[in-house]
Amino acid sequence: MLFNLFSKNSKNTSETSPYLTLKVREIIKETPDATTIYFEQPEPHLEYKPGQFLTVIVELNGKEERRSYSLSTSPFVDPFPGITVKRLDGGLVSNYLNEHIRPGKKITVMKPMGNFTCDYHSKHQRNYGMIAAGSGITPVMGITKSILINEPASKVNLLYGSRAEDQIIFKQRLEELQREYPGRLEVTHQLSQPSESWPGNKGRITAGSIKTFAEGMLHEGPSEGLFYLCGPNELMELATETLQNLGIGKEQVLSENFYKAPETQNESQVLESAPLHKQVTIVLEGETYTYEVAPGKTILEAGLDENIDMPYSCQSGLCTACRGRLISGEVSMIEDAGLSENEIAQGYILCCSSKPKSGDIKITIE
Ligand SMILES: Cc1cc2nc3c(=O)[nH]c(=O)nc-3n(C[C@H](O)[C@H](O)[C@H](O)COP(=O)(O)OP(=O)(O)OC[C@H]3O[C@@H](n4cnc5c(N)ncnc54)[C@H](O)[C@@H]3O)c2cc1C
Ligand code: FES
Structure with a gap:
């Protein structure tokens, strides 16, 4: 297996960018199949809520791979942030991270995200x-x-x-x-x-x-x-x-949800039966991109085909890394498990599982 810890298109890791480079501090074998990877604190320190996840970006066999891994540490307790990766039979990235990561390595990640978290208060009696x-x-x-x-x-x-x-x-x-x-x-x-x-x-x-x-x-x-x-x-x-x-x-x-089984026939039919080539406009980090989405493609897939550096991770509607807000137009979303009811009500969509339904689609990605 050929591997590289950086993606082919090296990521902009400025303060406003969703990407970050973290240096591995320590590796702890938790079980024969699971490893915790602790990172040095970057400057400024990594801000995260307990329960959120990082998206790890690695290049394996010449292809960029992204996977989400929850932070198993607490910002209130642990001086260094860490993720714990369990090896999956035949799994590409989980086996790679369990076998090949050593202290001192640098890993590109997307900044912490996710709604699986808690509002803490010293007065709570829960x-x-x-x-x-x-x-x-x-x-x-x-x-x-x-x-x-x-x-x-x-x-x-x-x-x-x-x-x-x-x-x-x-x-x-x-x-x-x-x-x-x-x-x-x-x-x-x-x-x-x-x-x-x-x-x-x-x-x-x-x-x-x-x-x-x-x-x-x-x-x-x-x-x-x-x-x-x-x-x-x-x-x-x-x-x-x-x-x-x-x-x-x-x-x-x-x-x-960590995993969604490959899409069912009905779900792929939603994508296939959607109207032909629709134009989509994306506003991302202050730049505006307009492109066509071909039949069978999601808004994310079509954007990546155009080499737009759209954020994503699981590509199955679970992690919200590809979340955007629909400003105009209509989309069909086949999986929205990662979004809260409140987010859906506010017009948020997941680009990895959305297909244009109408024309004049405009989405902002923050
Ligand atoms: C929000 C979020 C948080 C996550 N946090 C963690 C975490 O903290 N620790 C952790 O170990 N993993 C976590 N995961 C799962 C992780 O992102 C990867 O899916 C997992 O490591 C498998 O990746 P892989 O490259 O090894 O397997 P792949 O090469 O992608 O897949 C190998 C085979 O396994 C199947 N598969 C993929 N993922 C799973 C799964 N989770 N369960 C069952 N079958 C699967 C695939 O369909 C394929 O057939 C998280 C996922 C999400 C969405
Ligand atoms: S990339 Fe994970 S929800 Fe879209």
């Missing part, structure tokens, strides 16, 4: 429920540390699913936090393939385990909890449904 599995623990870890330090009267309950004992990311750090904040952090590990001697919960996380977990933490009724979900899609769907059945309101549940 009861938080975190449901995570596998690499889904990464944003949850940053959020949990931030709650524990900022909200002395709040409690955090974590249900965390892993495959086996040696796959539990942050096991030791979670135990340290429990000792540091007695009675304020409850952790329930659940292992799908534990050893014979594992004393804890066994099997995959089911509706039953979510119900037991939620009922165990809610002493004053369903309106008391605030839930954060991050893990495989099936788990998040199951957790969302189970919490709803317990009477927990939609506004009490926040989730972060």
Whole structure:
């Protein structure tokens, strides 16, 4: 595999640019399959909210690859920002980051973004429920540390699913936090393939385990909890449904999606059946670009074909890196999971999953 930590078109990393170069400070092997990459603090220091993610940009085999990785650190606790990457079978970037990154390397990233975060207040007396599995623990870890330090009267309950004992990311750090904040952090590990001697919960996380977990933490009724979900899609769907059945309101549940399976036929048909060649105008960093979007292409794909340096990361509607505001015209958006209802109401769209529906499309990207 040929690799290069910088993209072919080197990025403008001025203060207003969405790009940044970070220097790797330290690498910590969390499990055989997961590594935390800590970065030196840039100047000025990296501003981020716990739970947000960085988009890592690497060039592999001559092609620029971008992937999102949640910051597993807390700006209130950790002196250096870090991401934790779990190796995926056959995964290009996750294996590369696990195998080839060393202290001193420089990595191009997009500045932190994402809505999977929390508003902290020392007066809050909240009861938080975190449901995570596998690499889904990464944003949850940053959020949990931030709650524990900022909200002395709040409690955090974590249900965390892993495959086996040696796959539990942050096991030791979670135990340290429990000792540091007695009675304020409850952790329930659940292992799908534990050893014979594992004393804890066994099997995959089911509706039953979510119900037991939620009922165990809610002493004053369903309106008391605030839930954060991050893990495989099936788990998040199951957790969302189970919490709803317990009477927990939609506004009490926040989730972060790491992955969307390749688009279904219906979704691709939305793109294919959209009207032919529509003109789109993009305002990006003070520059205006006008280009045509061909049938089957998204607004982002067509813009990248024109060599416009549009921001993006997951290209599947999850991360919001490509977010823009629709000033005029209409688009069809096949995936909007990354946007909040409020953002949609304000006219935000995701360029990676939008196709022009009308003429006279104008979008600003901030
Ligand atoms: C907002 C956001 C935050 C994220 N945070 C983290 C994080 O903190 N830590 C972390 O390890 N990952 C995180 N991810 C996932 C990460 O961005 C990559 O998707 C993941 O590392 C796989 O990339 P890859 O290049 O190794 O795999 P690829 O080469 O892109 O894919 C290999 C194969 O796996 C499938 N696939 C890709 N991603 C997944 C997935 N997540 N689950 C199941 N199958 C998949 C693909 O369809 C393909 O068949 C996050 C994703 C998003 C959108
Ligand atoms: S690039 Fe991630 S939502 Fe569009």
